[in-house]
Amino acid sequence: xxxxxxxxxxxxxxxxxxxxxxxPRQTEFAFWSNSAxxxxxxxxxxxxxxxxxxxxxxxxxxxxxxATVKGDLLGQYYTVRSFQNGxxxxxxxxIFAKAVSVNGARAAIIDMRETDPDGWxxxxxxxxxxxxxxxVYETHIRDFTMSPHSGxxxxxxxxxxxxxxxxxxELGVTHVQILPFFDYGSIDETKLAKNRYNWGYDxxxxxxxxxxxxxDPYNPVVRIREAKEMIQALHAAGIRxxxxxxxxHTYNAEGCALGxxxxxxxxRMNEDGTYANGSGCGNExxxxxxxxxxxxxxxxxxxxxxxxIDGFRFDLMGIHDQETMRQIRAALDEIDPTxxxxxxxxxxxxxxxxxxxxxMKQWTYKMPRVGAFSDDIxxxxxxxxxxxxxxFASGNxxxxxxxxxxxxxxxxxxxxxxxxxxxxxxxxxxxxxxxxDISATGETEQTKIRMSKLAQTAVLVSQGMSFxxxxxxxxxxxxxxxxxxxxxxxxxxxxxxxxxxxNDLYAYYxxxxxxxxxxxxxxxxxxEAVKEHVEFLDTDxxxxxxxxxxxxxxxxxAKTLIVLLNGGSQPAEAEVxxxxxxxxxxxxxxxxxxxxxxxxxxxxxxxxxxATILAEY
Numbered sequence: 001x002x003x004x005x006x007x008x009x010x011x012x013x014x015x016x017x018x019x020x021x022x023x024p025r026q027t028e029f030a031f032w033s034n035s036a037x038x039x040x041x042x043x044x045x046x047x048x049x050x051x052x053x054x055x056x057x058x059x060x061x062x063x064x065x066x067a068t069v070k071g072d073l074l075g076q077y078y079t080v081r082s083f084q085n086g087x088x089x090x091x092x093x094x095i096f097a098k099a100v101s102v103n104g105a106r107a108a109i110i111d112m113r114e115t116d117p118d119g120w121x122x123x124x125x126x127x128x129x130x131x132x133x134x135x136v137y138e139t140h141i142r143d144f145t146m147s148p149h150s151g152x153x154x155x156x157x158x159x160x161x162x163x164x165x166x167x168x169x170e171l172g173v174t175h176v177q178i179l180p181f182f183d184y185g186s187i188d189e190t191k192l193a194k195n196r197y198n199w200g201y202d203x204x205x206x207x208x209x210x211x212x213x214x215x216d217p218y219n220p221v222v223r224i225r226e227a228k229e230m231i232q233a234l235h236a237a238g239i240r241x242x243x244x245x246x247x248x249h250t251y252n253a254e255g256c257a258l259g260x261x262x263x264x265x266x267x268r269m270n271e272d273g274t275y276a277n278g279s280g281c282g283n284e285x286x287x288x289x290x291x292x293x294x295x296x297x298x299x300x301x302x303x304x305x306x307x308x309i310d311g312f313r314f315d316l317m318g319i320h321d322q323e324t325m326r327q328i329r330a331a332l333d334e335i336d337p338t339x340x341x342x343x344x345x346x347x348x349x350x351x352x353x354x355x356x357x358x359x360m361k362q363w364t365y366k367m368p369r370v371g372a373f374s375d376d377i378x379x380x381x382x383x384x385x386x387x388x389x390x391x392f393a394s395g396n397x398x399x400x401x402x403x404x405x406x407x408x409x410x411x412x413x414x415x416x417x418x419x420x421x422x423x424x425x426x427x428x429x430x431x432x433x434x435x436x437d438i439s440a441t442g443e444t445e446q447t448k449i450r451m452s453k454l455a456q457t458a459v460l461v462s463q464g465m466s467f468x469x470x471x472x473x474x475x476x477x478x479x480x481x482x483x484x485x486x487x488x489x490x491x492x493x494x495x496x497x498x499x500x501x502x503n504d505l506y507a508y509y510x511x512x513x514x515x516x517x518x519x520x521x522x523x524x525x526x527x528e529a530v531k532e533h534v535e536f537l538d539t540d541x542x543x544x545x546x547x548x549x550x551x552x553x554x555x556x557x558a559k560t561l562i563v564l565l566n567g568g569s570q571p572a573e574a575e576v577x578x579x580x581x582x583x584x585x586x587x588x589x590x591x592x593x594x595x596x597x598x599x600x601x602x603x604x605x606x607x608x609x610x611a612t613i614l615a616e617y
Contacts, residue, residue, distance in 0.1 A: 015297045016291065017207075019094045019135070022109050027073045029057065029080075029284050030093055032291060033262045034182025035418030036082035038473060039065040043092060044077040047101035047108075047218070051079075066264050077106040079397065079589055082261055092257040095266075095295065097205050097222040098302075102190055106181040110305065115224035117232055126238045126312050128174070128187045128338045131418055132523035135460075135513055136242065137173040138426055139470030139494070141181060141213050142197060146489045148497040158213045158226040164232035169237040171473065172484070172513040175340070176234060177313050179243040179427060181227065181277040182209045185251035186486070189217035199427060199485040200244075201315060202251040202281070206299050231308055240310035242340060243303055247287070248319040248347075249279035258285070266292045271497075278319045278351030287320040288353060296324060297331045304335050314343025318360040319351045325359045325367045330358035340373030342421050342465070363413045365415035371465060373421045381455045383439050385429035385482065392567040393609070397542035398568070407547055408530050409464040416526060420464030424455045425472060432456075432472045432480045438480070444559035449475065450609035453508050453588050454565060457611040461547070461563050463523065473509035474498040504588075510592035515613065517607045518592055519554040521549040526563040529555075537576060544606065546576065558615040566606040578602035581614040 005038040021028040029041050039059075039220045042051035058078075059066035073265045079091035080422040083276050090420070093100055093107035099115075100107055128134075145152045145160035154160035161178070168176055180200035183371075187198055189211040200210065211217030229371065231241050250256040253275050265497035268276040268286045303309040308324040312328075314320065345361025356363070361372040372453040383391040390396040392403045403410075409420035432455065436448045443451075452472070460466050471494040478484050478491050499506055515524050525529050537546035547563040549556075566572040579602070587607040589596060599614075606612045 003407055014054055014064065016295050017096050017097045017302055020107060020109060022074065022111060024072045024360050026068050027109055028068045028071050028401045031057065031080050031261060032063050032064050033082050035086050035262055036065065037267065040081060040085035042079045044080040044106060047106055049203065052378060060267055067562040070586035072280060074111045075103050077101055078109065079106050079319040080261060083099065089260045092260040093205060095257045095261055098207050099224060100183055100205050100208045101220060102211055104208065108445045110221055111382050115221050115228065117225055117229045120228060120232065122234045123235055124309065125242055125336065126235055128240065130527045131338065133174055133517060134465050135173045135516065136175045136177050137470050138177040138467065138527040140179040140199060141191055142489060143492050143494050144470060145482045147493045147496050154426060157215060159215065162230045165233045165237035165239060168239045171510055172517065173312060175240045178246060180244045181210050181213055183210050189214040196485055197488055203246050203247050204251050204256055207302055211526065219499045228307060236538050242311035242313055243309045244313045244315060245313040248285055248316040249281045249283050256370065265289060267303060270352060276352035278347040278349050279316055280348030284319050285353055292416045293324045293327065295387065297328055300328055301331050301335060304332060304339055311340030316347050317343030318345050318358050320359045321353060322359050322363060322366055323359050325370050329370055341369065345372030355600050362413045364413050364419050371419040371421050373423060374406055374410055374464060376402055377462065378424050379420050380406055381458055382424050386612040388439050389579055393458065394436055394440045394451045395569060397567065397569060400542065401546055403545060407458065407462045409462065409533055411527055417463040417524065417530060418465050421467050422459045422462040422464035423467035424459055426470040427469065428568065429480050431469060431476055433475055433477045436479050440469065441543060445611060449505055450588055454609050454611055456509065458565060459511055460512045460520050466516060473506045475502040480481055508588065508590050511592050512585065515584050515590060517560060519556050519561060521552045521558060539574060541572050546572060546574055558617050560616040562614040564604060564606045564612040566610055569608050571608060572606045574604045574606060575602060576602050580617040581616050584615055585611055586614040
């Protein structure tokens with residue numbers, strides 16, 4: 001039987017991410033707690049048996065509790081607990097567990113290099129010459145892979161997502177944003193045959209992959225390796241990977257590691273001793289506390305380095321403080337400045353922190369190179385998700401001015417255009433088809449598809465970062481369910497069979513993405529450039545917006561780009577400067593390479609609920 005010798009600590013640990021450092025010779029443990037009176041580690045030979053050894057930890061002057069155990073512990077498991085206020089806490093894997101047992105109950109002692117797939121050391125981020133090239137596609141691993149028409153072998157798994165990489169490349173997007181795939185609490189990994197669904201916004205272990213997406217959730221090495229294989233396959237297809245991260249709350253407070261190792265410290269508390277609830281999920285974390293801030297910075301850096309993650313989307317970013325977001329951005333810049341950071345610039349409820357210091361959308365300009373989703377352009381184009389009113393793209397001219405603000409990336413709150421995430425739908429709220437069905441009642445399906453194309457066109461020609469909700473190009477529906485976070489696969493899956501039935505819609509998305517990526521004029525990249533080159537042309541038709549991008553010599557292959565957006569039910573006549581134009585898009589059709597034809601006049605007729613895009617070369 002392995003002989004264990006507890007050694008006194010010589011080096012003073014100060015890094016949260018080094019809770020367990022393995023080598024064949026010894027394993028070092030270090031956990032932070034500023035309130036514990038005692039701390040200890042329990043060792044397990046496997047994930048099911050009782051502990052066979054208790055290791056007391058020694059406190060250092062920086063509030064880290066440490067021990068070193070001699071011998072080879074590879075393949076074993078551990079938990080940590082603390083003694084305070086006269087009692088021992090429940091066991092947990094620690095706050096920075098990188099490998100975990102089924103359902104994340106215990107941390108695993110592994111050699112991380114054994115988790116690297118073949119060729120991992122040569123994996124690299126696909127080239128991103130300019131951040132303005134970015135087009136983001138959001139999806140969920142189950143949504144993307146579960147359909148019987150998907151052609152995917154590993155349905156609902158990391159490996160299934162890897163099988164779909166070529167589709168994203170064909171569509172032309174640059175990044176895929178994947179809903180949470182860290183270890184989360186709402187799926188019982190021992191009962192996957194029950195096929196339960198969840199989006200995953202309920203964190204348990206922030207720094208280990210979710211076992212439900214693994215082919216073997218009982219093997220901590222397999223889930224890590226397969227997550228890396230997914231990322232590797234996407235990179236090989238030229239697609240960067242954005243991880244949806246949820247640092248604003250935990251699955252529960254007292255049952256998760258943050259609440260067990262150091263009770264209350266990592267959370268904001270109300271004066272009456274209850275948990276603040278800006279997340280609407282029962283608790284909110286305290287990014288303004290030094291060690292929570294350090295934890296968040298260390299966590300994103302860990303995913304960026306160990307998993308080669310290319311970007312982070314912050315759920316309810318408005319709960320975090322601005323300084324934390326600035327420090328995250330600075331830390332990622334040291335790894336790779338092309339790693340993206342953006343998030344939801346709002347909270348579900350009022351956070352227990354001064355409003356003017358939170359990472360809310362209106363303060364985006366105070367957080368350089370941290371973006372925020374623009375509900376401004378979303379609501380203007382298709383209407384608010386909280387009512388059934390129409391937006392500009394579905395016939396309501398009242399929001400035309402807000403669409404125009406969105407086209408130039410809402411400069412009143414975005415520091416630079418790429419901090420403005422232009423979108424119309426995401427996993428939250430109604431998908432585009434359902435939103436238009438609800439508001440544009442009585443319209444034909446053909447008209448509703450025209451509205452869908454028009455709304456997405458505005459996103460793809462805006463000066464902000466373009467974002468597409470996965471499956472919109474295939475006319476997905478969630479059967480009118482707006483919050484489908486735990487609806488079955490039948491509601492959430494991407495309908496791959498629609499690629500044939502709605503091929504015209506798919507082709508339009510693909511061509512519009514190609515048009516955006518081919519023309520720098522749609523993504524000028526700075527406020528100064530937008531002011532210099534963008535002009536809105538006058539029109540007396542309240543349903544018509546004319547958006548001109550001019551004097552582009554040396555910037556774009558085109559000298560002038562003109563976008564005409566008709567959100568009305570009748571053809572709209574317009575006058576633009578007379579020139580020799582190539583028609584890139586018209587009447588629900590688009591063609592990037594050859595165009596749809598040429599015109600040599602300034603008189604244009606824009607068909608109902610559609611866009612016309614002209615390029616003067």
